[in-house]
Amino acid sequence: MLASNPLLKVRDLTLTFGGVRAISGLNLDVHAGEVLAIIGPNGAGKTSMLNAITRVFDASGGQILLKEQDLASVPRHRIAQYGIARTFQNIELFDAATVMDNLLLGRHRFRHGRWWQQVLRTPSVTRHEEVARAQVESVIEFLELSAWRNSPVASLPYGVRKIVELGRALCTQPELLFLDEPASGLNPEETRELAFWIDDIRTDLGITVVMVEHDMSLVSAVADRVICMAQGAVLSQGTPEQVQRDPAVISAYLGT
Ligand SMILES: Nc1ncnc2c1ncn2[C@@H]1O[C@H](COP(=O)(O)OP(=O)(O)OP(=O)(O)O)[C@@H](O)[C@H]1O
Numbered sequence: 001m002l003a004s005n006p007l008l009k010v011r012d013l014t015l016t017f018g019g020v021r022a023i024s025g026l027n028l029d030v031h032a033g034e035v036l037a038i039i040g041p042n043g044a045g046k047t048s049m050l051n052a053i054t055r056v057f058d059a060s061g062g063q064i065l066l067k068e069q070d071l072a073s074v075p076r077h078r079i080a081q082y083g084i085a086r087t088f089q090n091i092e093l094f095d096a097a098t099v100m101d102n103l104l105l106g107r108h109r110f111r112h113g114r115w116w117q118q119v120l121r122t123p124s125v126t127r128h129e130e131v132a133r134a135q136v137e138s139v140i141e142f143l144e145l146s147a148w149r150n151s152p153v154a155s156l157p158y159g160v161r162k163i164v165e166l167g168r169a170l171c172t173q174p175e176l177l178f179l180d181e182p183a184s185g186l187n188p189e190e191t192r193e194l195a196f197w198i199d200d201i202r203t204d205l206g207i208t209v210v211m212v213e214h215d216m217s218l219v220s221a222v223a224d225r226v227i228c229m230a231q232g233a234v235l236s237q238g239t240p241e242q243v244q245r246d247p248a249v250i251s252a253y254l255g256t
Helices: 046-053 076-082 099-105 115-120 123-142 158-171 188-203 216-222 240-245 247-254
Strands: 008-017 020-030 035-039 061-066 084-086 176-180 208-212 225-230 233-238
Touching (some): 020 233, 035 188, 046 176, 046 208, 076 084, 084 158, 099 123, 099 158, 123 158, 188 208, 188 216, 208 216, 216 240, 225 240, 233 240
Parallel strands (some): 035 225, 084 176
Antiparallel strands (some): 008 061
């Protein structure tokens, strides 16, 4: 049974781009400890929803409440401090930098001290750097990335780059993790592996996961709950089976 007090509440959210209404009065809850999948036909507003919650775009109206705290006025660069991390549809990593350096960037929100303490490398700055490295090492171990640790990201297979991006998000030690089409570009075997990682992230690390995903094999394998969006709002929600069988969902996908 779902906890009565959601971790995240989205209420009457609206997002417009010029004359286009990408999100239109969206209401949804995310419960602590769940894996929630957001599905829906192209243009349904899934990525816009994710961008509004993670503050890439300013919503035109409505509320985004994380434990009752409204995120609407939180600047994008501070969202990680609220325990929120995300990955992107098109992987966003520093290609020339190594896996290790990309993961260390994920620790940015924990950077300690004023600029002069950083320059002088005071003991407390050094201590914080050690903690950062230890956290990065634990993520490398968790996601089995040690073989790639010193490789530039540009030299890695696509599927590994996706896991590195997931790792960078984990390095921020989030409470709530958003994944934007994590299976896109992966082959069926990589998608099956991804399902295990997502399950481990929820079970072993206790992180709540919200993923926007088209691949129903991944959704069925890991999602506790599915929300189908259409035209910027929630069309249907339930278990993966319930939503897949909903005639309204079938007709939204068929465009009828
Ligand atoms: N930056 C933008 N500027 C203008 N219009 C946008 C922008 N981003 C999204 N839109 C429009 O908002 C609507 C919702 O798009 P969005 O990308 O959120 O849908 P989606 O459900 O994620 O689609 P897909 O599954 O194809 O990624 C679409 O009509 C889209 O053209």
